Amino acid sequence: MTRRHALLIDPVASDDDRSDFTDTLSAVDPAGPVLSLGELSAQRGDGVFESIGVVDGHPQEVTAHLERLEQSARLCDLPAPHLDQWRAAVAEIASRCPAGEYVIKLILSRGIDHGAGPTAWVTATPAPDFSRVRRDGVRVVTLDRGVDSGASARAPWLLLGAKTLSYAVNMAAIREAGRRGADDAVFVSSDGFVLEAPTASVILRFGDRFVTPEPAAGILHGTTQMSLFAHLASRGFEVGYERIPVDRLRRADGGWLVSSVRLAAPIVAVDGHGIALDAALTASLTDYLLSPRE
Numbered sequence: 001m002t003r004r005h006a007l008l009i010d011p012v013a014s015d016d017d018r019s020d021f022t023d024t025l026s027a028v029d030p031a032g033p034v035l036s037l038g039e040l041s042a043q044r045g046d047g048v049f050e051s052i053g054v055v056d057g058h059p060q061e062v063t064a065h066l067e068r069l070e071q072s073a074r075l076c077d078l079p080a081p082h083l084d085q086w087r088a089a090v091a092e093i094a095s096r097c098p099a100g101e102y103v104i105k106l107i108l109s110r111g112i113d114h115g116a117g118p119t120a121w122v123t124a125t126p127a128p129d130f131s132r133v134r135r136d137g138v139r140v141v142t143l144d145r146g147v148d149s150g151a152s153a154r155a156p157w158l159l160l161g162a163k164t165l166s167y168a169v170n171m172a173a174i175r176e177a178g179r180r181g182a183d184d185a186v187f188v189s190s191d192g193f194v195l196e197a198p199t200a201s202v203i204l205r206f207g208d209r210f211v212t213p214e215p216a217a218g219i220l221h222g223t224t225q226m227s228l229f230a231h232l233a234s235r236g237f238e239v240g241y242e243r244i245p246v247d248r249l250r251r252a253d254g255g256w257l258v259s260s261v262r263l264a265a266p267i268v269a270v271d272g273h274g275i276a277l278d279a280a281l282t283a284s285l286t287d288y289l290l291s292p293r294e
């Protein structure tokens with residue numbers, strides 16, 4: 001069976017009331033020449049995206065991802081995506097994913113330079129094998145993001161809460177973490193509060209309370225974090241959004257980087273200080289995240 005798939009989407013207006021979008025989706029060769037060199041996604045990173053985990057053919061948390069795609073598009077002044085059309089594209093491409101873990105990417109680009117409108121497509125590819133980091137964890141270093149925690153409200157054009165295609169800064173931070181002998185980074189605001197990792201949300205444990213930074217601080221509101229908070233609350237734990245000063249990160253009783261494809265990677269060190277790894281709890285979080293979730 002082919003392991004990579006791609007569908008081009010011919011975007012329709014957000015109020016289009018058709019119930020079947022099949023004829024707006026076309027299968028294309030994921031390795032083939034499909035996009036124009038004039039693509040603003042390639043030239044400027046001008047577009048938004050989502051990554052959805054797929055487990056044994058089931059796409060996880062589709063509604064939460066579509067809602068964030070809509071929110072990112074709004075922040076970037078892109079035409080509103082028709083969520084039922086995107087839902088149909090996700091269902092179609094997920095039906096082509098065999099057993100195992102896959103990642104579906106949704107991409108909404110501003111389109112071709114001076115072109116008629118946005119370009120949109122979805123891809124499905126096998127997920128990398130994250131079993132080792134889910135079990136053994138990641139060492140992180142804190143890195144200054146260079147903006148204070150009020151920047152998102154003061155300068156919305158920085159698009160801090162949008163999942164844009166411009167991830168060069170995030171990738172540079174991961175490389176810097178590697179140079180400092182760590183596996184990943186945690187961004188900290190210039191006024192000293194924990195934000196997020198370059199490709200994940202941060203969840204910390206203090207006793208029986210689990211906390212994560214407030215999305216208003218200019219971070220992505222993670223779908224995995226939201227799902228885990230609902231799960232932890234159902235198990236009787238307290239959960240909450242907080243402003244977390246960076247020294248609390250180093251004193252946490254436990255911590256995880258959480259995201260849709262890597263799932264929950266326990267944090268085992270922050271800036272060289274060890275953090276306890278609760279193997280049983282982490283395994284139970286992974287089991288939950290691998291179960292079918294709507």
Ligand code: PLP
Nearest residue numbers: 198199200201222223224259260
């Ligand atoms: N924050 C950033 C910057 C991310 O890139 C991601 C995921 O890629 C997340 C948080 C976690 O989001 P989610 O759990 O929806 O995958």
